[in-house]
Amino acid sequence: MKVGLIGVGLMGHGIAKNIVTKGWELSFLDxxxxxPTTDLLELGAKPYDKAVDLAAASDVLVLCVTGSPQVEDVLTGSGAVLDGLRPGSIVIDCSTAIPSSTRALAAKVGDKGSDFVDAAMTRTPKEAEEGRLNLLVGGKEESITRIRSLxxxxxxxxFIAGDVGSGHQLKLIHNIISMGTIALIAEVAACAIQDGMDTTAMVDCLRKGGAGGAALERVAPYILEGNADLLRFTINNAYKDVGYYNTMAEEMDAARLMSKAAYDTLAGQIDQGKGSAFMPELVKLLQSPSQ
Known part of the structure; x- marks a missing residue:
């Protein structure tokens, strides 16, 4: 099975490295x-200059790009991947995307005689390099079975979530809870710090109560020592993901009051030019300017 990959970014590099070191024939879009792809080239990966040519050379094409606009551009826009897909091939989309867009693209891929599987990721670049990502997967059972070892x-x-689009839907559910909880923790921590709260006591209390969990553990090092390394996820990215959730919920006519509050919090920071800050830094950004 020949594997192509588009998007050798922070997450995509780890995916590519694990694919090629575990015996798969890998090509990627240069x-x-x-x-940096020097290590991938040394391991035998082959670069391609055009996405359409990469698609034509691949049995499975993995997309690891930012979101729905980029996936749409790769497949139907400047990348022209649809023009190069082999009948019987499979497109795996590891991005975070709006499910309605995913399903529309999957239909177009199906018209070319190929299949589409959404395999959204959670965890960080560290786990990507270690080959320890979580994948939230939607698609036909036979297609998922065919690519499972990959x-x-x-x-x-x-996690097999259901039909095409379900993986992306589950990712948005995961991220609105994760990013919304982090925004809430940051807001209340900012309030407590402004009032002179002992941050060690606060974090210890939260850890041993109902606020304990992964979100707190990723923000706690920033609260205690100004270290944002455990969640190097930008406000810009969180804003995108929360926005995607709101779009999905609006299309379903579902409640979205809490998610809108998280969205507005992130939008306020972007309006102030703080979108490149990491999410734990909200603890400082949400404090009064006089602090």
Whole structure:
């Protein structure tokens, strides 16, 4: 099975490295925005200048780009991947995307005689390099079965959510809870710090109560010592993901009051030019300017 990959970024590099080191024949799109690929080339990966040519040379094409606009551009816009897809091939979309867009693109891929599987990721670049991502997967059972060993080359846990689009839907559910909880923790921590709260006591209390969990553990090092390294996820990215959730909920006519509050919090920071800050830094950004 020949594997192509588009998007050798912070997450995509780890995916690519694990694919090629675990015995798969890998090619990738050589483009601006990639992480350094010298190690991949030394391991035998082959670069392509055009996405359409990469698609034509691949049995499975993995997309690891930012979101729905980029996936749409790769498949139907400047990348022209649809023009190069082999009948019987599979497109795996590891991005975070709006499910309605995913399903529309999957239909177009199906018209070319190929299949589409959404395999959204959770965890960080560290786990990507270690081959320990979580994948939230949607698609036809037979297609998922065919590519499962490939997915297992870079994932520790695989959650089959349902048909095409379900993986992306589950990712948005995951991220609105994660990013919304982090925004809430940051807001209340900012309030407590402004009032002179002992941050060690506060974090210890939260850890041993109902606020304990992964979100707190990723923000706690920033609260205690100004270290944002455990969540190097920007406000810009969180804003995108929360916005995607709101779009999905609006299309379903579902409640979204809490998610809108998280969205407005992130939008306020972007309006102030703080979008490149990491999410834990909200603890400082939400404090009064006089602090």
């Amino acid at each position: 483009q601006v925005g990639n992480q 997915l297992e080359s870079f994932a520790e846990n695989i």
